[in-house]
Amino acid sequence: MTLDSHMSPKTALTLLPRNIQMARCVAPLLVFVCVSLVGQIKRAITPSDCVQVRYLPSEDPYRRSVAISPQAGWVAYLLKEPNLLTNQNDVSVLVRKLSAPPQVASTRLATGPEISQVTWLHGGTDLAFLAPFRGHVAIMKANVTTAQVIPLFVAAQDIVEYTIDAANDTLAYSTGDSVQPTGQLPRSPEQVASGYRIPYPETTNVARKKRRIFVVRRQPSGSWGEPKPVVVRSPFSNDLRKSLPYLFHFSLSVSPNGRRLAITYPEPTSALPASWQADATIRGLAGMVQEMYVMVLYDLSTGRTSFPFPSPMIYSIPVWQRDSHTLIVNADPPLESKWHHAELGQNVFFRPHMFSVNTDSRETSELLPQVANMYEGPLMLNGTGEVIVRKSRDTIARLVQRATGWDEESFFRIPVDPLYRFAQIASDGVYAIGDSQSTSRPPSLFLYRRGDPAVAVLENLNPQFDGLTLAPVKSISWTTSTGATIQGLLFEPPDYRSGQVYPLVIHTKLEVGQFLCDTGDSHYPSFAPQPIANAGMMYLIRSWPEEKRPGDDAAFYPKGYPGGLGEAAFQMDIWESAVRSLAAEGIVDPNRVGIIGFSRTGWYTEFILEHSSLVYRAATITDNVTYSFGAYWLLRNPASNRVAESIYGGPPYGASLSSWQAYSSTFNADKIRTPILMEEMGYGQTYDNFNAPPLGLAIHFELFTALYRLHRPVEMYYYPNEEHQPNHPKARLATLQRNLDWYRFWLQGYERPDPATVGQYARWREWQTASPPLLHEK
Numbered sequence: 001m002t003l004d005s006h007m008s009p010k011t012a013l014t015l016l017p018r019n020i021q022m023a024r025c026v027a028p029l030l031v032f033v034c035v036s037l038v039g040q041i042k043r044a045i046t047p048s049d050c051v052q053v054r055y056l057p058s059e060d061p062y063r064r065s066v067a068i069s070p071q072a073g074w075v076a077y078l079l080k081e082p083n084l085l086t087n088q089n090d091v092s093v094l095v096r097k098l099s100a101p102p103q104v105a106s107t108r109l110a111t112g113p114e115i116s117q118v119t120w121l122h123g124g125t126d127l128a129f130l131a132p133f134r135g136h137v138a139i140m141k142a143n144v145t146t147a148q149v150i151p152l153f154v155a156a157q158d159i160v161e162y163t164i165d166a167a168n169d170t171l172a173y174s175t176g177d178s179v180q181p182t183g184q185l186p187r188s189p190e191q192v193a194s195g196y197r198i199p200y201p202e203t204t205n206v207a208r209k210k211r212r213i214f215v216v217r218r219q220p221s222g223s224w225g226e227p228k229p230v231v232v233r234s235p236f237s238n239d240l241r242k243s244l245p246y247l248f249h250f251s252l253s254v255s256p257n258g259r260r261l262a263i264t265y266p267e268p269t270s271a272l273p274a275s276w277q278a279d280a281t282i283r284g285l286a287g288m289v290q291e292m293y294v295m296v297l298y299d300l301s302t303g304r305t306s307f308p309f310p311s312p313m314i315y316s317i318p319v320w321q322r323d324s325h326t327l328i329v330n331a332d333p334p335l336e337s338k339w340h341h342a343e344l345g346q347n348v349f350f351r352p353h354m355f356s357v358n359t360d361s362r363e364t365s366e367l368l369p370q371v372a373n374m375y376e377g378p379l380m381l382n383g384t385g386e387v388i389v390r391k392s393r394d395t396i397a398r399l400v401q402r403a404t405g406w407d408e409e410s411f412f413r414i415p416v417d418p419l420y421r422f423a424q425i426a427s428d429g430v431y432a433i434g435d436s437q438s439t440s441r442p443p444s445l446f447l448y449r450r451g452d453p454a455v456a457v458l459e460n461l462n463p464q465f466d467g468l469t470l471a472p473v474k475s476i477s478w479t480t481s482t483g484a485t486i487q488g489l490l491f492e493p494p495d496y497r498s499g500q501v502y503p504l505v506i507h508t509k510l511e512v513g514q515f516l517c518d519t520g521d522s523h524y525p526s527f528a529p530q531p532i533a534n535a536g537m538m539y540l541i542r543s544w545p546e547e548k549r550p551g552d553d554a555a556f557y558p559k560g561y562p563g564g565l566g567e568a569a570f571q572m573d574i575w576e577s578a579v580r581s582l583a584a585e586g587i588v589d590p591n592r593v594g595i596i597g598f599s600r601t602g603w604y605t606e607f608i609l610e611h612s613s614l615v616y617r618a619a620t621i622t623d624n625v626t627y628s629f630g631a632y633w634l635l636r637n638p639a640s641n642r643v644a645e646s647i648y649g650g651p652p653y654g655a656s657l658s659s660w661q662a663y664s665s666t667f668n669a670d671k672i673r674t675p676i677l678m679e680e681m682g683y684g685q686t687y688d689n690f691n692a693p694p695l696g697l698a699i700h701f702e703l704f705t706a707l708y709r710l711h712r713p714v715e716m717y718y719y720p721n722e723e724h725q726p727n728h729p730k731a732r733l734a735t736l737q738r739n740l741d742w743y744r745f746w747l748q749g750y751e752r753p754d755p756a757t758v759g760q761y762a763r764w765r766e767w768q769t770a771s772p773p774l775l776h777e778k
Contacts, residue, residue, distance in 0.1 A: 045470065054462055060117075060249065065118065068426045069120045074125065092110065126141055128164065130159060155214070162252070174250055254320075267294050292312040328356050330377055440470050442517070445459040484556035486578070493533055505596065507542075524725055525732070615674070719734075
């Protein structure tokens, strides 16, 4: 092998085969030095590295991707491996004996693009999961001792969720979307010919998709019978519903005896009875969400629907106890209960308790006043009636029901430090297994046995990061102008030099402890912490300590803003204060600052770019709410209109018009002096008709058009096949690379030497040279 003359010795060394590198170290005194040098050679992290991080799947927060067999001492887990070549996420089912030494490899039972929902069947050595089979997603069964995989049940449509009773004889499942979104308005030929009335929508017109639920029972012959549809009667309107809207799934849970089915689904706040709408808790929730997630019971023999637990928000999949009469679930307190009355007036939202509910007597008791993860119910119910729960981030407890209530029988702590607060963990009260990760440590799988001094690394899921340069991260804090103390994480360039001043990119979504190469398994678009820091820039993220509650910031909102605009003004204050603090330390160049906003923080970013005293040199706003004048009339959604009116103190006419004129992006686009990259997700809708853009894209044309007409630098990209949080590997790679290019160009003047980027840099250079005053003055 020949070496190019322009290569540095370190670069050249990385190109040599390992045996040649080691052969160079011949002098005994130099062996240690040479080996150490080889071990330290690492390359910078790229967007491609971030896209290919392997995780336990977490797209459905209600279901863990790791499960322990309650009878046979096996553990099963799913592993998500993004594949850039096929543009799909391969998911594997792996199993192992809990008692096996950590060095014994797990057995891989199946791999495919749509595998999910791993469940142990009664008996403990058979495993069920969803996977493609002959053109449809079916329920598959695998025997862990033989590794044989066969179909358990195949429907005429894709199955998206299932639950099975203790005898494995009664199966409830839901199928893929069977009803068109409400945004579709089919018209008859006569209506098209004669015209038709368009009423103003008085109820929400959210394009909520629906699914159907079916139940099938095993026949005496062993084969499955004919599936029967489940028809639910609403506990509020009494309407019969053959299909139901959903969030992720219905949290289906059939009782062990196969007689009753628990179903969780959303009811619009506008459809709730007057007694519910008058409740202070309901009113507070309605200001943040448009629907309440309620649980009903469906009797599989009579077809009757009951409503035994009047909680406005159900958070976890209900888990039945062996008696088939009692279930355990994470939920807000039921209305009129003692727990509900204790929290009235405290503005406590989205902080569920764990309750036990007798579905016959409706008697309710509390297992935990606060749960570690709102979506995570009991980890296991063992044969003696004990309930295994995670009572805090790293603590597993055994709870026992006594005459006076639920008592903690014992507990143990998992010695993983730090343990990601939303880690997926399974436990039978003796073993605990789950994923371990932190801001600068990629996910791995640990195994712990109660009483052992330390955890064992069961599987290093991402060994490739051993050869990559992770940007160091340090915790910092600063104070806003209103006196709020803000915690954050500052990613430093790997070659950081004291005394050097760096560009800064601000990441406006909160950090919660997961591995941040991009934004972890949440896959928020546009944010690229490690690639941007590895490119020689500082990268700042706000942290959210566990002890903080939603609403704590409100006490520090700047005064004098109408409606709810103090929320956005506070975010502006956070980042202005951060830049001032870091600039005063001589770390950050205040004239080279970028900011990235996504979802609600995209609205913050629009507000900041129009009203901040700080001149941002580059920005990204991605798939965000806008609260703009155009969105107000275009969406025609009473619920979202009420939210927009609460933001500005009223509608965009009459006395409150002046607030819209002073603060909405519609009327303040001329104040923007920052190059903006706009990224919008398509939710499966292509933009193939110039005159009929998808609604979710059309609302962003308002700002896009304004910036274009004002000759401001602006790019818009559309990802038609992606949801709010992109999941396909190529789309994730594209948004990461695009943002890395964007900030390197505007903050560092760097252009990536790739023929595919010639066009983008030509546009950006033209903007840069044509309108320098716009980029430097406020």
